[in-house]
Amino acid sequence: MNKKRLLALAAAAIMTVSLFAGCGGQKQETGDTNQTKKIKVGLATDEGGLNDKSFNQAADQGIKKAMEELKNIDYKPIESKKKDEYQPNLQALVDNGSDIVFGVGFQMGDAMTAIAKKYPDKKFAIIDSEVKEKNVVSLNFKEQEGSFLTGVIAGKMTKSNKIGFIGGKDFELINRFAAGYIAGAKTVNPNVQFDIRYAADFANPTKGEELATSMYNGGCDVIYHAAGGTGLGLFKVAKAMTKADKKLWAIGVDQDQAVTVPKYADVILTSMVKRVDTATYDTVKGIAAGTFDGGQSKVFTLKDKGVDIAGTSSKNTPKDILDLVEKYRTAIVDGKITVPATKEDAAKFTAPSI
Numbered sequence: 001m002n003k004k005r006l007l008a009l010a011a012a013a014i015m016t017v018s019l020f021a022g023c024g025g026q027k028q029e030t031g032d033t034n035q036t037k038k039i040k041v042g043l044a045t046d047e048g049g050l051n052d053k054s055f056n057q058a059a060d061q062g063i064k065k066a067m068e069e070l071k072n073i074d075y076k077p078i079e080s081k082k083k084d085e086y087q088p089n090l091q092a093l094v095d096n097g098s099d100i101v102f103g104v105g106f107q108m109g110d111a112m113t114a115i116a117k118k119y120p121d122k123k124f125a126i127i128d129s130e131v132k133e134k135n136v137v138s139l140n141f142k143e144q145e146g147s148f149l150t151g152v153i154a155g156k157m158t159k160s161n162k163i164g165f166i167g168g169k170d171f172e173l174i175n176r177f178a179a180g181y182i183a184g185a186k187t188v189n190p191n192v193q194f195d196i197r198y199a200a201d202f203a204n205p206t207k208g209e210e211l212a213t214s215m216y217n218g219g220c221d222v223i224y225h226a227a228g229g230t231g232l233g234l235f236k237v238a239k240a241m242t243k244a245d246k247k248l249w250a251i252g253v254d255q256d257q258a259v260t261v262p263k264y265a266d267v268i269l270t271s272m273v274k275r276v277d278t279a280t281y282d283t284v285k286g287i288a289a290g291t292f293d294g295g296q297s298k299v300f301t302l303k304d305k306g307v308d309i310a311g312t313s314s315k316n317t318p319k320d321i322l323d324l325v326e327k328y329r330t331a332i333v334d335g336k337i338t339v340p341a342t343k344e345d346a347a348k349f350t351a352p353s354i
Contacts, residue, residue, distance in 0.1 A: 038074045039288055041066075042093030043280075044086065046105030048203040048229040049079040053260040054253060055228065055276050059104045059127060062280030070288050081203070086111035094119055100287050102127065102280060106173045112136065123292050125283050127276055128173055130297050138297040139279040143173070144180030144339040145332055146272040146307030147224070149325050150251050151184020153270050153313070154222040155192050156321045157249060158185075164195040164215040164223035168202040168230055172342075177226035177253070177272070180339050182346040188324065195220050196343070199230045208233025216241050216248055222269065224251035231257075235264035242267060249316070256310035270313040275306050303333045327354055 067073040109129035116133040167174040208230040225231035238250040252271030300306020
């Protein structure tokens with residue numbers, strides 16, 4: 001009898017240990033599941049799509065970098081081809097259950113405002129515009145500061161004393177690129193003249209070709225673009241029209257375009273790099289960490305390397321000109337030069353001696 005009782009107690013003890021072990025294993029599994037919970041990220045592009053070799057592509061790359069590091073990002077991009085698609089695309093990303101929805105480009109401001117008001121409990125981010133809603137973080141840049149440095153290069157490299165600018169559309173944002181470029185070129189070359197034109201399109205390389213051909217034929221020998229995919233036409237023309245006795249140059253935008261379109265690297269003097277990828281990457285990382293700066297407008301500048309010139313600039317730009325660029329970079333970062341943000345202010349701009 002005592003022997004049977006001892007066996008029963010031993011069996012009960014074994015069962016109790018097994019139950020506790022089972023509970024412990026289940027708790028650990030739950031913890032792992034929470035750590036790998038998927039974060040849904042949505043992005044709606046502006047015109048030009050994901051492979052525009054410019055700002056849409058940079059936004060996409062920033063999110064993909066976060067995906068590689070975090071391993072728990074479920075990412076859905078949608079390409080917009082025209083303005084009428086902006087709000088439906090943002091709506092589709094909300095319907096997909098996105099934890100945060102990005103809208104790329106200043107043209108998406110109205111659509112983002114409407115959708116953010118409709119879903120006050122959802123999180124949104126817009127690039128190149130300011131939406132004053134508590135559930136939207138606005139990610140903007142001082143394009144004029146980086147463009148000033150490209151103007152210094154253009155003003156020094158031109159042989160004809162005539163340089164050009166192709167903008168995607170004649171809007172405030174695009175004119176910040178033009179203003180900085182004008183101010184930088186004038187600062188180092190008071191004799192320089194400008195040919196400023198607009199394509200009315202960010203996804204039309206053929207229009208870029210047409211404008212660039214006319215501008216080069218009109219005497220420009222350096223042209224800077226802020227026109228997304230349209231700017232690819234500029235590079236094509238610069239390469240085709242360059243002769244042994246007449247070198248024509250182009251300046252890229254948003255990414256280091258000597259890298260993103262390497263077949264044109266030999267005619268690209270520099271690019272004004274705009275770190276849209278940093279903005280999207282930082283925002284996704286914040287969401288993953290449980291932080292979101294809704295209602296705020298973040299501005300990326302030359303000082304924090306939110307804008308800059310391309311790392312490949314030394315391939316085609318002489319060292320003495322790049323040394324001069326560094327002097328002006330320091331003056332801007334230190335606050336000695338405030339770069340104008342409008343063409344009107346650029347026309348009146350006189351840089352202080354440095």
